[in-house]
Amino acid sequence: MxxxxxxxxxTAPGAxxxxxxxxxxxxxxxxxxxxIGRLLYDTKTIFADQLEAVxxxxxSRGDEYTNLALLTDGLRAEREQGITIDxxxxxxxxxxxxxxxxxxxxxxxxxxxxxxxxxTADLALILVDxxxxxxxxxxxxxxxxxxxxxxxxxxxxxxxxxxxxxKAVYDKIADEFTSFAAKLEITDLTIxxxxxxxxxxxxxxxxxxxxxxxxSLLHHLExxxxxxxxxxxxxxxxxxxxxRPQSTTVTDYRxxxxxxxxxxxxxxxxxxxxxxxxxSTIAAIDTADGPVDEAFPPMSVTVRLNDExxxxxxxxxxxxxxxxxxxxxxxxxxCWMDETAPLRVGGKYAIKHTTRxxxxxxxxxQYRLDVNTLHRDEQAGQLQLNEIGRVRLRTTVPLLADEYRxxxxxxxxxxxxxxxxxxxxxxxxxxxx
Amino acid sequence: xxxxxxYRVSHLDALEAESIFVMREVMAEFERPVLLFSGGKDSIVxxxxxxxAFAPARIPFPVMHVDTGHNFAEVLEYRDSxxxxxxxxxxxxxxQEAIDTGLVRELPDGTRNRxxxxxxxxxxxxxxxxxxxxxxxxxxxKARAKERMFSFRDEFGQWDPKNQRPELWGLYNGKHHxxxxxxxxxxxxxxxxxxxxxxxxxxxxxxSIYYAHDREVVERxxxxxAVNEFIKLRDGETSEVRKVRYRTVxxxxxxxxxxxxxxxxxxxxxxxxxxxxxxxGATRGDDKxxxxxxxxxxxxxxx
Numbered sequence: 001m002x003x004x005x006x007x008x009x010x011t012a013p014g015a016x017x018x019x020x021x022x023x024x025x026x027x028x029x030x031x032x033x034x035x036i037g038r039l040l041y042d043t044k045t046i047f048a049d050q051l052e053a054v055x056x057x058x059x060s061r062g063d064e065y066t067n068l069a070l071l072t073d074g075l076r077a078e079r080e081q082g083i084t085i086d087x088x089x090x091x092x093x094x095x096x097x098x099x100x101x102x103x104x105x106x107x108x109x110x111x112x113x114x115x116x117x118x119x120t121a122d123l124a125l126i127l128v129d130x131x132x133x134x135x136x137x138x139x140x141x142x143x144x145x146x147x148x149x150x151x152x153x154x155x156x157x158x159x160x161x162x163x164x165x166x167k168a169v170y171d172k173i174a175d176e177f178t179s180f181a182a183k184l185e186i187t188d189l190t191i192x193x194x195x196x197x198x199x200x201x202x203x204x205x206x207x208x209x210x211x212x213x214x215x216s217l218l219h220h221l222e223x224x225x226x227x228x229x230x231x232x233x234x235x236x237x238x239x240x241x242x243x244r245p246q247s248t249t250v251t252d253y254r255x256x257x258x259x260x261x262x263x264x265x266x267x268x269x270x271x272x273x274x275x276x277x278x279x280s281t282i283a284a285i286d287t288a289d290g291p292v293d294e295a296f297p298p299m300s301v302t303v304r305l306n307d308e309x310x311x312x313x314x315x316x317x318x319x320x321x322x323x324x325x326x327x328x329x330x331x332x333x334x335c336w337m338d339e340t341a342p343l344r345v346g347g348k349y350a351i352k353h354t355t356r357x358x359x360x361x362x363x364x365x366q367y368r369l370d371v372n373t374l375h376r377d378e379q380a381g382q383l384q385l386n387e388i389g390r391v392r393l394r395t396t397v398p399l400l401a402d403e404y405r406x407x408x409x410x411x412x413x414x415x416x417x418x419x420x421x422x423x424x425x426x427x428x429x430x431x432x433x
Numbered sequence: 434x435x436x437x438x439x440y441r442v443s444h445l446d447a448l449e450a451e452s453i454f455v456m457r458e459v460m461a462e463f464e465r466p467v468l469l470f471s472g473g474k475d476s477i478v479x480x481x482x483x484x485x486a487f488a489p490a491r492i493p494f495p496v497m498h499v500d501t502g503h504n505f506a507e508v509l510e511y512r513d514s515x516x517x518x519x520x521x522x523x524x525x526x527x528x529q530e531a532i533d534t535g536l537v538r539e540l541p542d543g544t545r546n547r548x549x550x551x552x553x554x555x556x557x558x559x560x561x562x563x564x565x566x567x568x569x570x571x572x573x574x575k576a577r578a579k580e581r582m583f584s585f586r587d588e589f590g591q592w593d594p595k596n597q598r599p600e601l602w603g604l605y606n607g608k609h610h611x612x613x614x615x616x617x618x619x620x621x622x623x624x625x626x627x628x629x630x631x632x633x634x635x636x637x638x639x640x641s642i643y644y645a646h647d648r649e650v651v652e653r654x655x656x657x658x659a660v661n662e663f664i665k666l667r668d669g670e671t672s673e674v675r676k677v678r679y680r681t682v683x684x685x686x687x688x689x690x691x692x693x694x695x696x697x698x699x700x701x702x703x704x705x706x707x708x709x710x711x712x713x714g715a716t717r718g719d720d721k722x723x724x725x726x727x728x729x730x731x732x733x734x735x736x
Contacts, residue, residue: 259454
């Protein structure tokens with residue numbers, strides 16, 4: 001660790017920061033764990049006892065340098081095999097932001113982990129090895145980022161020290177990736193040359209890349225503008241739980257508890273309740289700290305209405321002129337996540353969409369998508385583990401659904417195998433009617 | 434739509450909203466949830482979140498304390514007063530009782546961390562709890578970093594880290610067969626510092642041992658243990674009175690204090706922000722046993 005340059009601590013992380021969630025992806029040897037270890041180390045998130053443990057473990061493995069990857073690979077099998085098996089969550093903070101990292105393994109068999117990590121991410125970070133350039137996996141990860149509609153993408157071209165910080169190497173990879181990304185719906189792309197091992201362009205700009213005039217990785221993570229990523233236009237409030245105190249002190253209270261999926265709710269607003277189609281107005285928006293003037297994502301609140309309407313879990317509160325589809329026929333992209341059985345046409349599953357659970361049957365599989373070439377195989381009869389395809393579903397009760405591209409909360413769903421209870425697929429709605 | 438309003442929420446508000454969402458999901462989807470309450474700061478914060486999630490109604494589930502019998506008096510007192518104030522039903526799963534009835538056997542070294550697990554599992558079976566809220570955080574320990582928000586446990590209470598359900602968006606899969614259960618960790622995304630900032634913001638009262646006080650302690654392996662009925666001086670050891678506080682509260686025979694002058698919540702926050710040792714590393718003898726001590730305990734059904 002002798003080469004490490006510690007970032008200035010400035011002031012300690014405080015009580016008022018905002019929150020950025022990001023997912024990292026890379027191939028086994030791209031140095032992803034080292035990069036995360038470096039971010040944690042340079043933001044002083046790694047503690048002395050953790051570092052001691054890692055140093056001891058590195059020494060006993062005969063590693064030449066302190067293997068920061070050992071910080072993130074926590075399971076016995078991972079340490080033994082030197083691979084990352086499962087999504088691991090990491091935390092660090094700077095005075096500006098708290099960060100949650102979903103660290104996802106890169107090997108081919110773990111696409112489902114990348115999809116899982118990306119589902120809640122504001123930003124995806126993809127690593128490539130400067131010596132190898134883009135590989136099949138880099139393209140797959142970029143595709144999954146766009147499929148899951150992660151709003152920001154960062155490509156770190158790592159191990160630049162091993163190509164003597166050659167600008168031409170950076171340019172070639174950057175050009176190739178940019179043209180690939182143009183085919184996908186990626187709105188915000190930033191490309192940074194780094195050496196995770198030595199800390200170049202991680203916490204601060206490196207002197208080794210005078211030709212690079214962009215931000216360091218940490219600076220970018222701290223400053224990337226995420227406030228406007230939220231949908232504040234379409235009011236969507238899935239009812240989670242009805243609060244009705246059985247008490248002598250609080251009488252006649254009936255509140256609809258939930259987390260605002262999108263839009264801004266205010267007392268007095270006219271609302272439409274689905275699927276019943278009844279309308280009312282918002283009487284109050286309560287929290288345990290008292291009523292609030294407005295509620296927006298990601299607030300968890302309790303909404304009270306001025307009319308007595310029958311509303312239960314799984315219903316949705318929206319505005320009369322801006323409502324989601326009330327739909328039993330769903331077109332969606334799904335990523336199959338079960339290794340024990342494939343998705344097949346005619347298969348029946350439980351479907352969980354917002355706070356509503358129903359049953360569904362797979363009516364058709366239009367195509368299976370090759371995530372490396374984006375080729376569509378229309379002859380495919382099923383989807384195996386980690387395969388992605390476009391399906392047509394019919395549900396037993398209507399879902400209150402939006403297109404995923406417009407709303408990640410009311411556009412996403414999971415399928416559950418009803419006999420094993422395993423979560424077998426992630427779905428993103430293309431069209432609902 | 435107004436362009437000027439930022440509609441910002443702080444990270445603490447975002448974490449609170451997520452935890453409340455998770456607790457409401459459990460209440461809506463499970464028959465018999467229970468909240469594991471030890472009187473430690475994380476379970477205290479979790480209880481506060483439960484209060485907020487269901488207000489103005491009462492917390493709609495009981496709390497359970499897995500009581501090793503090795504307790505700090507201040508913590509038991511706190512537990513009982515909190516339960517009374519909130520009007521909660523308290524279930525105590527007693528390790529001592531389990532030793533007396535032969536369910537578990539006292540270990541030669543007298544530690545009871547490991548033998549808590551069968552006691553917990555027996556209580557789950559007896560009361561048919563199907564969801565157990567635990568206050569574990571992913572930043573605590575590397576095996577916990579791989580834990581789900583909804584963690585499936587088979588009929589033996591076991592965790593299988595290689596066979597976890599993927600968790601997408603906020604869509605938690607709590608489905609299980611009779612006898613199986615789900616451990617739910619609403620504080621998964623909180624760090625130690627977040628917990629303390631929240632305690633300050635919410636003005637949550639804590640057992641007094643979390644703040645600096647004078648205590649008779651003995652130094653072992655660089656850690657400071659209180660000298661009391663559970664920890665007796667060994668030959669050659671001497672005790673001294675030092676100013677200490679507890680960073681974590683676990684089994685009194687295995688939890689060490691740290692030297693500290695922090696006697697208010699703000700001073701604790703400053704101290705936590707500046708510390709270079711993890712809370713478990715500083716205070717838990719039980720985690721130092723091996724690289725995978727926590728993973729092994731969790732596989733057996735530990736929290």
